[in-house]
Structure formats: C-alpha cells, structure tokens
Amino acid sequence: MANRDLAVGLILLTQTIIGILGNFSLLCHYTILSFTEYRWKSTDFIHKHLTVANLLALLCKGVPQTMAAFGRKHFLSDLGCKLLLFLHRVGRGVSISSICILSVYQAITISPGNSRWAELKVKAPxxxxxxxxxxxxxxxxxxxxxxxxxxxxLNDKNITVKKNFVYCSSVRHDKTGDSLYAVLLSFPDVLCLGLMLWTSGFMVLLLYRHKQRVQHIRRATASSGSS
Structure with a gap:
C-alpha cells in the first residue's frame, strides 16, 4: 500500500470514528432523556433526526470508503452496493433538510413580534x-x-462505459438523461441551501439591528446619567 493511500485511509478512519462516536453519544443522550421527565424542546426533535441521518450517512459511506482506502474495494455484492449508496443518499439529504428546517425555525423564533412571521411563532412547533x-x-x-x-x-460483466464509485460502478447513459437526473437530485439540496443562506442572513441582520438599538439605549442612558 502506498504512503498516500495509507494517509488517506487513516484520515478517513479518524473522521469516521469521531463522527460515529459523537452522533451515537448524542443519540444515547436523547434516548436516556426520553425515559426521564425532561421537558422536550421543539428543536430537540430536529436534533434527534439530524443525529440519525448523520449516523446513517457515516455508516453507509464513511465505513466503506475507509475500507476501500485500505485496499478492500471489492467486498460488496450488488444488493449491498445498492442499499449502502441509497441509505447514504437518504441520510445525507435528510441531514441537509434538517439543518434547513432548524435554521428556518430559529429565524421564526427570534423574529420581532410585529413582523410578518409573528403568527408563525405559535404554529411553528x-x-x-x-x-x-x-x-x-x-x-x-x-x-x-x-x-x-x-x-x-465484484461483477465481472464487460461494461465499457461506466462511472466508478470506488466500491460500486454505474452504467453511463446519454448526457441528457444524466443531466436531468443530476438536476433532480440536486434540486432539494440547492433549495435547502438557499433557504439556509436566506434565514442566516435574516438572523444576522436582525441581531445587528438589535445591537444598534442596545448601543443607542446605553448611550442615551449614560448621557442622561451624566447630566
């Protein structure tokens, strides 16, 4: 094994182990809380699903990629290949979507009472x-x-035109079909990223305005006190 492959394998192994342990500890934490009288917050439900989605993505992509980096590239059957990549795609998508929902919920929560989102504060949970x-x-x-x-x-069929996914492969189709399917797969992620950028910008602007008001109040209080 080349030094470069060994270094990549060690990096992937470290990241995968840390990610799995971190998310698994959070999942255990929420599981223990479910047996107590803990008063659940609205964001806790999002965090639980985000943790499950992260674990799914790590187990179905991090572990096989780490094995492939150490030279074990031919270890999955067709069914295992299909199942792992499908679960990874679902976990990855739900993870991005959960973060998007969390960002939107936080933006609604901190919005002023006289804004257009005021009515959603009560209904958001x-x-x-x-x-x-x-x-x-x-x-x-x-x-x-x-x-x-x-x-x-592991499949030894003579497929001349294919995409390589390290431990899986896919037959290439016409460019139009591949482009349309790529757009279909990317649209939910692009939509979520757009919503996250919008809500993040809204929250930064809102907090900046709040800071300006607080500074104005402090200056007014200091000037009145000195006079």
Whole structure:
C-alpha cells in the first residue's frame, strides 16, 4: 500500500470514528432523556433526526470508503452496493433538510413580534414533525432510482462505459438523461441551501439591528446619567 493511500485511509478512519462516536453519544443522550421527565424542546426533535441521518450517512459511506482506502474495494455484492449508496443518499439529504428546517425555525423564533412571521411563532412547533417526516419521504422518493443502475465492482460483466464509485460502478447513459437526473437530485439540496443562506442572513441582520438599538439605549442612558 502506498504512503498516500495509507494517509488517506487513516484520515478517513479518524473522521469516521469521531463522527460515529459523537452522533451515537448524542443519540444515547436523547434516548436516556426520553425515559426521564425532561421537558422536550421543539428543536430537540430536529436534533434527534439530524443525529440519525448523520449516523446513517457515516455508516453507509464513511465505513466503506475507509475500507476501500485500505485496499478492500471489492467486498460488496450488488444488493449491498445498492442499499449502502441509497441509505447514504437518504441520510445525507435528510441531514441537509434538517439543518434547513432548524435554521428556518430559529429565524421564526427570534423574529420581532410585529413582523410578518409573528403568527408563525405559535404554529411553528406544530409544523416540525410533518416537515421532518416529509423530508424522509421526499429523499426516499428522489433517490429510489439511484441504486437501480449500480453494480458491485465484484461483477465481472464487460461494461465499457461506466462511472466508478470506488466500491460500486454505474452504467453511463446519454448526457441528457444524466443531466436531468443530476438536476433532480440536486434540486432539494440547492433549495435547502438557499433557504439556509436566506434565514442566516435574516438572523444576522436582525441581531445587528438589535445591537444598534442596545448601543443607542446605553448611550442615551449614560448621557442622561451624566447630566
């Protein structure tokens, strides 16, 4: 094994172990809290699903990639290849969607009482469960076609035109079909990233205005006190 492959394998192994242990400890923490009288917050439900999605993505992508980096590239059957990449895509998509929902919920929560989002403050917690459930269903439907064209690298069929996914391979189709499917797969992620950028910018602007008001009040209080 080359030094470069060994270094990449060690880096992937370290990241995968740290990620799995961190998310698994959080999942255990929430599981223990469910047996206590802990008063659940609305964001706790998002965090639980985010933890499960992260674990799914790490186990289904981090572990096989680490094994492939250490030279074990031909260890999955066709079914295992299809299942692992499908679960990784679903976990990755739900993880991005959960972060997006969390950002939107935080933006609604800190919005002023006289804003257009004031009415959503009361109803927002009720929409969290349906939103997370919809994310799981949507990601499963979007990615259900993805594994159909995958085969294991153990398969010795003479496929001349294919995409290589290290431990899996896929038959290449026409450019139009590949482009349309790439747009379909990317659209939910692009939408979530756009919403996260918008809500993050809104929260930064809101906190900046709040800081200016506080500084103005402090200056007014200091000037009146000195006079």
């Amino acid at each position: 009720e929409y969290i469960f349906p939103s997370i459930f919809l994310c799981w269903i949507l990601q499963m439907l979007v990615n259900i076609i993805f594994p159909m064209y995958l085969t294991s690298t």
